Amino acid sequence: MTATVPLGTLRPVVELRGDEMARVMWDLVRDRIVLPFLDVDLVTFDLSLPERDRTADRITVEAAEAVRDARVGTKCATITPTAERLGTGEVRRLWPSPNGTIRRTLRGVIFREPVVLGAVPxxxxxxxxxxxxxxxxxxxxxxxVDFAVPGAGRLTMTYVPDDGGVAVEHEITRFGADGGVALGMHNVTxxxxxxxxxxxxxxxxxxxxxxxxxxxxxxxxxxxxxxxxxxxxxxxxxxxxxxxxxxxxxxxxxxxxxxxxxxxxxxxxxxxxxxxxxxxxxxxxxxxGSPGLMTSALLGEGGRVLLTEAAHGTIARHHRRWVAGEDPSTNPTATILAWSRALAQRALLDDAPQVGDFAELVERVTAGAIESGCMTRDLASLVGPHQAHVGTREFVDEVARHVRDELHRTRTRAHADGPAGRAGMVS
Structure with a gap:
C-alpha cells in the first residue's frame, strides 16, 4: 500500500531498536501501523544486546548523537546486562545501561505520564x-561507585579542589573483620x-x-x-x-x-x-492500570530534543512464550504512543500538520480500540473475568485496520471536495 500522508520536507526520525518482547512489539507497530501509511525517513540503530556487545557499546553513543542531531528519536526498551549474562559468555563486559548513556549525552529530563481511559479500571x-x-x-x-569491602578497615571520602585548596576528607565508617559494602554517589548543581x-x-x-x-x-x-x-x-x-x-x-x-x-x-x-x-x-x-499505558519522553538539550520510549522494559518472560510459538498478549500501547509522539514532534518542528494529524489519528484509534473492548490481558484482567482479551499481534492489527479505514475515508472526502481538498495527497 502506498503512503497516504503527505510528507513535505519532513526530516528523519531516529529509531533505536531494542530487545526481547519489546522488540517484537516495536517491529509489529512500525511495520503494520506506521510504515504502511507514512513514508517517513528512519535512521535506524540496533541497540540489541548482541549488537552493543559486538561494537563495544560504541553504537549506543552513535545513536545518542544521531538523536541529538535529528532532534527527534524514538526508542525501544533495551537490556542492561547482568553478571549472569556475563557468566554464560553472552556478553564480553557488563556494558552500562543504554538509557544512562543516552540521557547523559542529551542532558535530558524524563517525563512519564499515564493514559487515562474510562474503560480501564x-x-x-x-x-x-x-x-x-x-x-x-x-x-x-x-x-x-559501589564495591564489596573484604575485611576490617577505614572508609573515607575525599574532595580535592582543582584550585589547589585544602582537601576535605570525611570518615564514613570503620569496618569490622567481616567487611561489608560501600557506595559513593554524586550529583552536580x-x-x-x-x-x-x-x-x-x-x-x-x-x-x-x-x-x-x-x-x-x-x-x-x-x-x-x-x-x-x-x-x-x-x-x-x-x-x-x-x-x-x-x-x-x-x-x-x-x-x-x-x-x-x-x-x-x-x-x-x-x-x-x-x-x-x-x-x-x-x-x-x-x-x-498498566505500565503498558505509560508514555515516556526524554526532553534533552534544554528542550530542543525529544526522545520518546516505551518504558515498560523488555518483558523477557513474555518473549520466551513468543519464541515458543505463543502470543502472550503483551500490551503494545506504550510502543504505539512512542511512535506517535515522535512523529508529532517531527511534524511540529518541520511544519508538517498532516503528519501531526496522522499521529493524532493513531493515538485516537488506539484509545478507541481499548474503549470498545479490544484489550490485552493486563487490561482485561482489571475489568473482570468476563472481559475477553486479544493477543499482541491481534491488537496491533486492529489498530492498523482502523487507521487504514480512517485514512481511506479522509482520502475519499478529499476527492469528493475537488482539487483543493486533494492538494498534497499521495494517490
Missing amino acids: RVVPGWTQPIVMARHPYGDQYQA DSIREFARACFAHGLTRGLPVYLSTKDTVLRSYDGAFRDTFRTVFEDEFADRFAAAGLAYEHRLIDDMAASALKSGGGFLWACKNYDGDVQSDVVAQGF
Missing part, C-alpha cells in the same frame, strides 16, 4: 487526572538547575502544579541541594508565571508526598531524583 480508583512523573536522569545510584527549569516549564505547558519530593531531613546536604536549587529557580524565574496561571509549587518529604499522592485525585507534576523517579514512575503506571 484504575488500581488507585481516586486517580481521575494524570500524574506526570518528572525524573532527574543524572547521578545518584546510576553513576555511583548545573544538572539539578536544568532539571528544575524543565519541570517548571513543563508544569506551565501542561497547566499543572509542581511538587518536588526529597528526603532532606536525612540527606541534609545532598537532598538539600535539590530543595534549595528548585526554590531559587522557582522564585527567580517562574513564580510570577505560576501565579498568573493559578498554579503552585511545593517541596515535600518523599514519604509525605507518596501518601498524599495516593489520597489525591491526580492532576499534578511530581519531580523526583533519579532512583525515586524510577520507582515512583512504576508505581504510578501500575496505579493507573
